[in-house]
Amino acid sequence: MDEVAARWARQVAEAELGKALPRRWAHTQGVAARAVEVGQVLGNDRALLTAAAALHDIGYAPRLVKTGFHPLDGARFLRDEHGADERLVRLVANHSFALMEAEERGLRDELASEFPLLQEPMLVDALVYCDMTTTPDGGRTTAEERVAEILGRYGDDSVVGRFIRRAAPEIFAAVGRVDAALAAQPK
Template sequence: MERHSGSCAQLNLPCAAAVTAERLLAGELPGRWAHTRGVAHRAEQIARLLPPEDGRTLVAAAWLHDIGYASGLAETGFHQLDGAHYLARRGWPERICALVAHHAGATAVARLIGLAGELGAFEDEAGRVRDALWYCDMTTGPDGEPMSFEDRIAELRARRAPDDPVVRALAANGSERAAAVRRTETFLRDGGQRSR
């Protein structure tokens, strides 16, 4: 795994993830960095309700979820996969790589663009942590401010062309995204007490 200096000398996963994301996104993609900070902030709130390892994993994945947009990481142009490949090459835990690979219903997009086989190399855990990452991403706007799931989907459609694979994939994964958001909202309402 990448080594970091300063306050991350102990290699706390969320801290190391924040440093990595800032290095890759802040200068080149300030808007994406603002969104990432917002997603990570939401993840930090949810992490308090999870077992410690799951909480750390969620926050680290939230920081790293969009690093694949950085130009130096682009291999396929599919940011989930490019980010996951970068992390895997640098020794990040497999679970974090897989969460980054599969965030926001990536499977449907991968099928549309012919990368389902490559994405399949990363396991989609389809559990509470994955749901929470999707929730954080799908309820945080491009500027890092919270927004409803419905507004986020509308914003995504407005920002991208109708033939964009991400928009086209909504027909296949929109209900899956909505279900992950609903399950996480229930978990939050119950104060983390309810089982999946």
């Protein structure tokens, strides 16, 4: 994937989220900005990370909601309406441990069979890092603060609350791995 595709991803995300969900768009812009910074650890996949960051929450766009599970709705939109790159679609479908939330929603088998998780740990971790270190308004935060914010917004007993509590150790581990990779980069 190249920089042209990353620009396309940003345009699609802005078209779907910009006016309809301005706060979600602000978060998306922050996640994409983090991806530009983090991309250095990915080499040739940096544009793919940036595109996935721009599109990770596209499934929240009101016109795209079909199942109510944004990773699945977003991935289907990208595949069916745009014929998007398979790796990009699979990253969007599985961002931030979406399989765990899909399980809470009774959609795990559907998500896993339609959009298998990429077996590219650093790429998957990098997208988790970008999403989970960005506030709903696009600012920077820690993964611990982000998980606490999500729990506060959705509540402990909600589907999202149950998912995020289960996923928190995996989120923190992924963020830690990316922090270590960034620290190892030559200055």
